[in-house]
Amino acid sequence: MRVFIAIEFEQHIKDYLNKIQKQVMSYSTDGNFSRPENFHLTLKFIGEVQPSFLGSITAAMAQSVHGIKPFKLRLHNLGNFPRGNKMIIWMGVGGELDVLNLLFNQLETSLGSIGIAKDTRGYSPHITLGREVRLAVPFSKVASAVAIDHQQQIIEVHKISLMESKREEGRLMYIPLHRQPLAD
Template sequence: MRVFLAIELNEEVIDKLSVYQNYIRKHSIKGNFTDKDNFHITIKFIGEINEEKLKDIKDAMDTIRWNNPFVLRTEKIGCFPRKDKKIVWVGVGGETDKLNSLFKEVENVIYRKGFKKEDRPYSPHITIGREVILNRPLESIQNEVNITSVQFLVKELSLMESCRENGKLVYKTIYKKSFLES
């Protein structure tokens, strides 16, 4: 199974992201746009694992001593260039210092279970489209999109499975670690 650790989003955030995504889609020649049910903030991509490693990840999540929920908010639209295509995303702001601390703690507990640490700096975002080719520069589109910041409470970490169902990419929650517990 293919897994990753993520922060799931509430309906208000998902609905707002859908509006931004539709605007980008309108100004795209083509792209692979994220299904709204798959919007999330990745904390740690893990990849292919077996049942034994799945147990290790759950055990690692249980060792996280994080009992303070924190607030994030949606921000500007941006992109990561990939040759002539782009990965288009919505950035996150708010208590990003706490988000970065959570990322570091996750990296450490997962590393102790034998998983590799991330080589790249952590860059939290919500992907709304991959392999996007825009019909004009993103900067001009950014100036037109009315980004209304939406705040949301981060109160748990989810272990997600990435799989295909009837040809559709689906992210399923398979385990959660609540930040409301002591």
């Protein structure tokens, strides 16, 4: 099984991200764009595991949320990771980033205790809108043309989710396997 830990979004956030994604697509000549139902904020990509290991992961998730109360993030800005003549286009997040980073660090520690390697690159929170995107104009033009409502698009974080990534009928699906509430 291929798994990762993420923050899932309410439908209104997915709908808003889809609206932004469509604007980006209008400036694109090519790309592999995320399906709106798959929008999420990855906390930790784990990769391939045996189903028998899932209990250890969910126990580590429970340990990682100790002392973390629900918090709020907001959609922030468009960004990109260049990949040759293509790029990954993403939406950044703002808000209570100190709490998000604490959650990430505690998750890294608890997963590390069960043998999952820590991320050496550090945490760069982003929501992938499209991969292998080719733009018809410079990215800076797209970023300035796409207006993002920073104040209205609030992501309320009450839980973290263990997700399975798999293909069904050729379509990439992210299926929640376990949802771990934050401490109240």
